[in-house]
Amino acid sequence: MYSEKVMEHFRNPRNVGEIPDADGVGEVGNPVCGDLMKITIKVEDDRIKDIKFQTFGCGAAIATSSMVTELAKGLTLEEALKISKQKVAEELGGLPPQKMHCSNLAADGLRRAIVDYLKKSERMDRIKELGLEKELEKMEKGELDDHGELCEGV
Amino acid sequence: MYSEKVMEHFRNPRNVGEIPDADGVGEVGNPVCGDLMKITIKVEDDRIKDIKFQTFGCGAAIATSSMVTELAKGLTLEEALKISKQKVAEELGGLPPQKMHCSNLAADGLRRAIVDYLKKSERMDRIKELGLEKELEKMEKGELDDHGELCEGV
């Protein structure tokens, strides 16, 4: 089912854990659907200095989380925002079709962590610049990410 | 499919052939249905002195023909008329259900041979006594035996 690369990340996930005094926190997914992810980031000079994840979910969920943290580490916020689900899947050598949407959430989690950081550091201008107002709105309303609606269990 | 007894009669059919100056001849079946039998008998003192058969048909048709000739040889006409299809099948150790009706004609052939003998020897009284008028009527009209109607091919 899974590519070797997926299994490699599943076996040896990078950057597992939680940054204690994180600058930004992003949470996506819903345990009801079988997937929940939490991304914590440390930012310095608009660059992702450190990043960690925690994931409840299937093999794909864990591997994509790991891959996203690896891709994002060291990037500027703007660069990090460009990491798409597609990119994550590609870097992992592909994902089974039924896993593409539900278990490939980590890019969304990273986005939310970045929004959270910008919000906490009161940089609404930057949020606007980067077109992240909608995401912020959703987060403030406690709305689920898109994926939540896909999950029939909710 | 067939019992050992059926196969034995098929392999070594008794009384194959045609009595040249037969006293009675009975024909049943229809090649269209895949079965045709001809029974010839020689009668002496109302007893079947000799009997022979010819059959176009499947294994069951040949075996039942052979069995009927074996059963009938030496019997009085009255006794011979009591040989039923059921009896023939039993003596052969049973027949497959789909072969019971269409391929088990020889008893009918024997019956017709007896009627033919009685008719030829102008013993209409005996025909009446033995309840064979209907059979005679059918034969004179050239009607098929019951089996002909069973056969969808006709």
Add this chain to the structure above:
Amino acid sequence: MAYFDYANGCPVDERVIEAMMPYMTDEIGNPSSVHSLGLKARKALDDAREKVSMLINGAEGDIIFTSGATEANNLAIIGYGMRYKRKGNHIIASSIEHMSVINSCKFLQKNGFEVTFIPVDRNGIVDVEEIEKSIRPDTILVTVQHANGEIGTIQPVEEIGKIVKEKGVAFHVDASASLGKIEVDVERMGADLVTLSSNDIYGPRGVGGLFIRRGIRVQPIIVGGGQEKGLRSGTENVAGIVGFGKAAEIAKEEYKEEARREEKLRDELIARILEIEETYLNGHPELRLPNNVNVRFSYIEGESLVLSLDMEGIYASTASACTSKTLEPSHVLIACGLKHEEAHGSLLFTLGKGNTEEDIDRLMEVLPKVVERLRMMSPLYRKSKGG
């Protein structure tokens, strides 16, 4: 290596393979052929039919061989429903039936039938009173599995059979998961149609059967040359059917002792797994297949558990193997009232002839570590621990 996935895939018994082999190489007659090789093939089918019948006390009916339990369930439910739809178009099924039963019911729904799905309790036992209450004048069939392949729960089929019979309704029992594990006696069950599976008793895959009680009719779902008394066309898979027969013969002889052995392993395994904190048993604690262990671990997800065990050469599964595209958790666990996240965290171990004490030791060496590792990765666990 330790294999705990017997419910999803069984090796074929060596004696079964031996019995099958001649029918692949030499005894290749078609059972419909008139010649003696055909006759031998026909006899082999009859012989297998007899052996399967003996295993289930099936003298009062006939076995129709199919390509597996799924097809047999389709033939039983769709075949019976379509045959008798003039008599009534309501059928009743438990809510934890295998998908082949559920989807056969749904097929009938699309063809004008009404289906009542009966709930089960937390242990997976079907609500018998509710079945009784649901039977209406237009009910023609009740279908309840003998045991569930996923949670192992054994249903009170005898009791249900009595009720159903009293109401003059036909009773179908899917015994695929129970055959060769516990007693399957079609008379005691009072069943009219019983689904059987070959691979579950160490016979080959691609073979199954449907017991049909004398007097009960079904409409075929595969039509053609009229094999299997017109109820299942297609050249008979003689080697496979012979294998199923041999497997049934062996099962009759050996299953009770093996079940006792597996039951002990099962109980030990359950006890040891439940020592892991926040771990719970799914299914009924007693009315349970002797080879079934289904547990859930809070905070973690089943597939990642399966993959983690796989890395250590231990084979388990999340649920009954079907190719769910929706990523939804098992409908069986949800029907038992588990929350979605609980269902997602469930793991299924099914034991078989090959399992030993050592397998369990090996598993228990690995499992607690794997659970711990995944929990440490899980945001839920941290939260619950006051994160």
Add this chain to the structure above:
Amino acid sequence: MAYFDYANGCPVDERVIEAMMPYMTDEIGNPSSVHSLGLKARKALDDAREKVSMLINGAEGDIIFTSGATEANNLAIIGYGMRYKRKGNHIIASSIEHMSVINSCKFLQKNGFEVTFIPVDRNGIVDVEEIEKSIRPDTILVTVQHANGEIGTIQPVEEIGKIVKEKGVAFHVDASASLGKIEVDVERMGADLVTLSSNDIYGPRGVGGLFIRRGIRVQPIIVGGGQEKGLRSGTENVAGIVGFGKAAEIAKEEYKEEARREEKLRDELIARILEIEETYLNGHPELRLPNNVNVRFSYIEGESLVLSLDMEGIYASTASACTSKTLEPSHVLIACGLKHEEAHGSLLFTLGKGNTEEDIDRLMEVLPKVVERLRMMSPLYRKSKGG
């Protein structure tokens, strides 16, 4: 012993058995299981699918594995018909299709379809013009077999495929009898659905397949866990499918040479049989499967011929093996215009890998005597000779 009944039962190639064996004993994962044994099983299925696809030039579609050709024909015709019944409810079939096709058509008839059966000529060639004329705006499917298993006649499927495609109608070809005997190329045929059989190419029984061209949809006839992309539920018979794949691989490599060999034997056999007086060939003299010899002997009946040959260790048959309860002669021969008594007197020899010159010598030693003996017993023969 001399076996001439390959069309009704083939031995499984030893290399095929060897390929299957691991999947019965060790590689027992369920293709739907997540762990690595499941993955191996899944890969084995994909690999088999690829091999079967290669044999038929099937890259433009997919293979759905079934329990045999009969099920594949049901899936193609009933499955396509029920899926597209809103588009139209007329289908067209030749009148010499296998019973699994004919009865699938009849199933559709009972469900509101109209079926036009197209006549064939004395050699069994379907009337192509008649097909063209019969296509109406509500025609959704045309089904014509590639070759007939009984009389061996090969149909002009390419020509038919072109006509059918021009009219925008789907085209189903039953290639069970032709696969591995002559070239089966789904592209050249222009076929959308193609039925395949494993045993006919020395694979195991109980396995078959349906090629489905990309974009073509069918409704499943067996429902459940959603295996085979939802089109054929039930745990996959992995060993059987692997065997089919291996058989396809071998066939691709070897069938042409073997066909040439069998063709020579066939021609010799036909020539020698026709030396027996009042003996005639059924089917087409040239457009004929390389392994098919179907002849009729005046004045005698086929079954008694088969039994007589059987006594000498020679295995032949009367027709396609199906369990006809009616004792009616082959619908194929009747459709070719034979009289019933001619059809009853027909005999089928089908050659295979095991046959040699010696088999033919052995047969020809026995056959004339057997024919003579049965003719001497036949009242028809005596009559014709002036009795």
